Amino acid sequence: MGEAEVDGRRCGIVQADGRACARPVESGAPVNLCTEHLLVAHDWVAREAGVTDLLPTPCAACGSPVGVRYASGWVCAECEWRVGNRPDDELLRPVVEVVYYIRYRDQVKIGTSTNPRMRLATLPHDELLAFERGGRTLEQRRHAQFAEHRFPGTEWFAVHDALLAHVGELREGVDDPWSQYGRWVSRALARDGA
Known part of the structure; x- marks a missing residue:
């Protein structure tokens, strides 16, 4: 018997015929949805994300x-x-890899991009918190560093003190993350002799 069956939680979806879905909530799911309805929600979000x-x-x-x-x-x-x-x-343009930190409601996404303007334009977010120079390796280190607060199977994390402190360190002396990114690109152009 799975965890969902032990605590008696059932899927919160009301079906087209007006009856509630009777399937148990997927173990560890952040919302009260069964596996089938989690997959439907995933496909819906994947169209945009x-x-x-x-x-x-x-x-x-x-x-x-x-x-x-x-x-x-x-x-x-x-x-x-x-x-x-x-x-x-x-x-x-020169390649400047960054790890970005964006907030959407009470979650923070830690991702990476070589074209953050285009990437962030495709992601729902309320605020760009910070950039950090680095690529996939640094992103994976940050995912491991804050893994205790990660939403399973995603790059999204619950807001917590250690993550906010890290973002605060990255933001120290930075009024606008986009200006900081622009300086990094300018330096790369100068370095590459463009």
């Missing part, structure tokens, strides 16, 4: 095999180039 998966073919801009699938099509998970677009021959 995207699903990470292998690209049909490697990215034409950077060669990464991993992408994010949206209802409107695929983008590369590394450089966020839209699959199907052909990279032009003009000078590409």
Whole structure:
């Protein structure tokens, strides 16, 4: 007998015929939904938030095999180039990898991007909290660091003191995270001789 059956919680969905769903709540679920209705909710959210998966073919801009699938099509998970677009021959902007921290209600997402303006435009959020220089390795370290407060299977974390303290350290002396990111890109341009 699963945990949901022990505590007697049942799915909170009212079906089309007016009857409540009788299935037990998925063990550990953050909301009172059975497995079937959690999957329906996931598919609904995935239309906007995207699903990470292998690209049909490697990215034409950077060669990464991993992408994010949206209802409107695929983008590369590394450089966020839209699959199907052909990279032009003009000078590409420098790659500046960042770990971003965004707040949506009482949750914080810790993610990474080489094109945060495009990435954050696709994510629901109330506030950009901070940027931190680094890529996937740093992102994974932060996920492990705050794992106790992570919502299973997501990059979202409950707001808690240690995470707020970390964001506070990143924000120290930074009035606007976008200005900070702009300085990092400018330095990379100067370094690369563009």
